[in-house]
Amino acid sequence: MFTKWELTHSNQLHQLLVTVSKHFLIPKDGNLKYQEKPLDINITNLHKSRKGHLVYFVLRDAFSGTFVFEIVSSSPSLPSLADFLFRAWRKDTGKYLWGLPDYLSIPRSIASPQLINGLEKLGVPCFHPSSGFTSGVGVLRNIEDNLTFLTGRIVDHRPENINRHHKHKIYEYILHLLHGDSNKFKVWQANLPAGHLVQVPDREEFMSCFQDTEQPVAGVIWVKKDSDMEGDKTSLEIESRKAEKKSEEWPPVSEERLEQADALICEAEETTNRDKSLNLARKALKLSPYCVDAYNFLAQESRDTREQLELYERAIQAGKLLLGETFFQENKGHFWGLIETRPYMRAIHGYAETLWEVGRRAEAISNYWEMLRLNPNDNQGIRYVLASCILEEGRDDEMLRLMARHGDEVTGFMAYSKALWTFRTTGGSNDRSDAVLKEAINTNDHVPAYLLGLKFVPYRLPDYYSWGSDEEAIIYAAGAEKAWEKTPGALEWLAHNSIKA
Numbered sequence: 001m002f003t004k005w006e007l008t009h010s011n012q013l014h015q016l017l018v019t020v021s022k023h024f025l026i027p028k029d030g031n032l033k034y035q036e037k038p039l040d041i042n043i044t045n046l047h048k049s050r051k052g053h054l055v056y057f058v059l060r061d062a063f064s065g066t067f068v069f070e071i072v073s074s075s076p077s078l079p080s081l082a083d084f085l086f087r088a089w090r091k092d093t094g095k096y097l098w099g100l101p102d103y104l105s106i107p108r109s110i111a112s113p114q115l116i117n118g119l120e121k122l123g124v125p126c127f128h129p130s131s132g133f134t135s136g137v138g139v140l141r142n143i144e145d146n147l148t149f150l151t152g153r154i155v156d157h158r159p160e161n162i163n164r165h166h167k168h169k170i171y172e173y174i175l176h177l178l179h180g181d182s183n184k185f186k187v188w189q190a191n192l193p194a195g196h197l198v199q200v201p202d203r204e205e206f207m208s209c210f211q212d213t214e215q216p217v218a219g220v221i222w223v224k225k226d227s228d229m230e231g232d233k234t235s236l237e238i239e240s241r242k243a244e245k246k247s248e249e250w251p252p253v254s255e256e257r258l259e260q261a262d263a264l265i266c267e268a269e270e271t272t273n274r275d276k277s278l279n280l281a282r283k284a285l286k287l288s289p290y291c292v293d294a295y296n297f298l299a300q301e302s303r304d305t306r307e308q309l310e311l312y313e314r315a316i317q318a319g320k321l322l323l324g325e326t327f328f329q330e331n332k333g334h335f336w337g338l339i340e341t342r343p344y345m346r347a348i349h350g351y352a353e354t355l356w357e358v359g360r361r362a363e364a365i366s367n368y369w370e371m372l373r374l375n376p377n378d379n380q381g382i383r384y385v386l387a388s389c390i391l392e393e394g395r396d397d398e399m400l401r402l403m404a405r406h407g408d409e410v411t412g413f414m415a416y417s418k419a420l421w422t423f424r425t426t427g428g429s430n431d432r433s434d435a436v437l438k439e440a441i442n443t444n445d446h447v448p449a450y451l452l453g454l455k456f457v458p459y460r461l462p463d464y465y466s467w468g469s470d471e472e473a474i475i476y477a478a479g480a481e482k483a484w485e486k487t488p489g490a491l492e493w494l495a496h497n498s499i500k501a
Contacts, residue, residue, distance in 0.1 A: 010191040011198075013062040014101040015129070015136040018043055018055065018081070018110045021144060026052035026073050029282060031157040033275075034148065043109050046074055054159060056143055057081070059088040059097065060136045062105070064188035066096045066175055067139055069167070071147070071159045081115055082210045089200045096171060096185040100198035105129045105136075118210035123198070139174065146170045153303035155278055155311075165306060250321055253290055258322075260284075261291035268297055277301070290322045292343035299350055305358050312351035319344030328374075335374040345371060349380060356389065365389050365398075376405075384413035384479070391417060391483035396425055412444030412472045420483060420490060429493050437497050446473035448498035451484050452491060 007013060022038040032054060041049055052075040060067035068088045072079055091098040104119060104126045111128065119126050150169055151157050176182040200206060261284035268280035278301060284294040295315035299308045320328075323344065335341040352367035368386040372378055383406050390399050399421045406414055419437040426433050441448065449455040450473055457478045465471035484490050 007063045009193050009196070010061055010063050010066075010188045011099050011101045011196055013103045013105060014097075015058075015060045015062055015105045016081075016085070016110070017058040017060065017107070017136060017140060019137070019140050020046055020074070021054035021056065023144065023148070024054040026054055026075065026159070028052075029279075030073075030159075031279075031282065032147075032151055032159065034151065046078075049074070056140055057084045058136075058139060058143070059085065060139055061097055061101075061188055062136060063191060065139075065184040066188040068095055068097045069139075069143060069170075070163055071143075073159050081110065082118060082207060085119075086200065086203060086206050091197075091200075094168070096175060097188065098197070098200075099192075100124055100200060103127065114210055121209040122201075122206070142174045143170060146173055152274075154307050155281075155298045155302045156307060157278075166304070250289060250318075253322060254288060258288040258290055261288040261294060265291065265293045265297055274301070290318045292319045292322065292347055296343065296346050296350060299354075305354055308354045309351070309358070312347055312354060315347035316344070316351060319347055332374055333376055336379045337375075337377070341374075345375065345380065349382070361389070361393055365393065365395070372405075381413075384411075384417070384476070387414065387417035387421075388480040388483055391420055391424075391480070392486060394486070396421065399425075410443060411467060412440070412447055413476050415440035415443040416447055416476060416480065417483075420480075420487060423490055423493060424487055428489055429496075433493075434497060437494070441498060444468045444473055444476075445498075446470045447476055448494055450474060450477035451481055452495055452498075457481070 020039070020041045020043055022041075023035055025033045025035060025039070027033050039053070041053060043055075046053060046055070052073055055072050055074055055078060056069060057072060057079075058067055058069040070079075070084060070087075088095075089098055089100055100122065101124060104124050106115070106126050106128060108128050111126070116126050147162070147170065150162070150166055154162075154166060171177060175184040177185060264280045264284040264287070268277040268284070271277040271280065278298070281294045281297045281301075284291045292315045295311045295318065299311035299315070302308050302311065323341065331338060331341070336345055348367050348371055352364045352371070355361075355364035355367065365386065368382050368389065371380065371382045372386070383402060387399065387402055390396075390402065399417075403418060403421065407418055409415075415436075419433065419440045422436045423429070423433040444467070446469070450457055457474055461475055461478055462471035465475055484494070
């Protein structure tokens with residue numbers, strides 16, 4: 001019916017696609033499992049499979065290439081196509097397509113009399129594409145490829161989690177959202193004829209169009225009754241909300257189950273296979289939601305900062321509940337010396353690092369101070385990180401508080417931070433600041449080369465260092481270089497004095 005050159009505007013033709021993933025299964029734990037060998041499964045024989053499969057629901061604008069999609073589980077049953085279309089066509093923040101089209105393309109494998117009749121009542125005529133190419137199946141391959149990459153970066157592989165938190169990454173890449181004129185969503189917006197967007201009825205009226213016809217035969221996707229659904233949410237989202245609500249209810253602590261969970265995390269840390277290690281961490285949390293190091297491990301394995309923050313927040317909450325208020329009151333000032341506090345302290349450390357990375361600088365600094373309050377002896381070396389953070393943010397008055405505690409410490413970390421702070425608070429180069437910098441250079445003379453760019457800080461930082469070593473210089477420069485760069489005249493002052501030294 002349509003060929004490429006006949007398409008003249010956005011929302012002229014939408015393409016509805018539903019397909020079963022060729023590589024992802026959904027085991028009982030609900031997390032996607034990748035299988036290298038392609039699965040011999042399609043939408044018409046899906047109902048015969050006893051396994052849980054991943055299914056893609058896609059609505060694509062044929063003119064611009066923009067689309068909306070959902071990934072769903074085949075177990076216990078697929079959600080309603082009518083519900084998906086309602087969500088896709090309704091205007092909503094964060095979406096890249098909306099409005100009823102002039103025509104809708106539906107492959108025969110997913111069409112049903114009920115669906116076709118309902119769409120005709122809405123004023124959307126339908127037809128079947130002549131081939132996979134004309135149906136727009138290329139976008140399905142792109143989604144699967146991007147999902148494979150995405151699951152290598154995140155640790156929560158449940159479809160509902162990906163739908164709610166990570167779809168924007170897939171949109172960003174496939175729709176070229178960051179590439180100006182090739183941005184498919186902008187092409188769609190620019191080519192909507194004036195007044196073309198046909199408003200979608202409210203949900204009750206929309207769904208009523210699909211409820212007076214007979215159910216289709218088995219093997220195709222049906223339209224569930226309105227009573228089967230809750231508002232605009234898919235059944236997958238409803239179950240997700242229930243699971244999250246349940247996870248907020250903390251059960252009584254079982255020391256035995258917690259010990260078993262901790263043992264699984266030890267095993268996970270020694271496992272080189274990422275999928276196996278993630279499964280071990282998930283099993284640990286099923287055994288005991290109080291296993292703080294399980295959250296820490298998953299957060300460290302994630303490459304998504306939003307997910308990392310959520311995991312660290314959960315770890316901190318679990319740690320507080322596990323230790324109890326009385327423990328905090330009685331042992332404040334002695335943390336880390338007590339073995340049971342270490343998972344909690346690791347959680348705050350990871351949380352603060354991630355807060356800093358996403359730009360929530362004040363919160364990060366506050367958490368570092370909290371760590372020093374709980375453990376003034378600072379076995380984790382937080383004072384060094386905190387000094388660089390304070391200086392980078394220009395909080396010189398706060399640095400005075402840290403110097404009162406640790407200013408006399410003879411380490412390269414503290415010596416150079418003290419020198420920069422003195423330079424900033426005493427008016428630049430003078431006898432006092434020059435003397436402090438000279439002391440720092442004597443402490444570790446490798447640092448200036450890294451701060452001045454004469455040597456490059458490696459991507460992977462050293463695991464260990466000794467005082468005055470090149471490794472100490474690398475680690476310090478990695479965390480402090482921006483503070484030096486932000487201080488007018490500081491690098492020139494450093495270069496002049498390091499040459500003299």
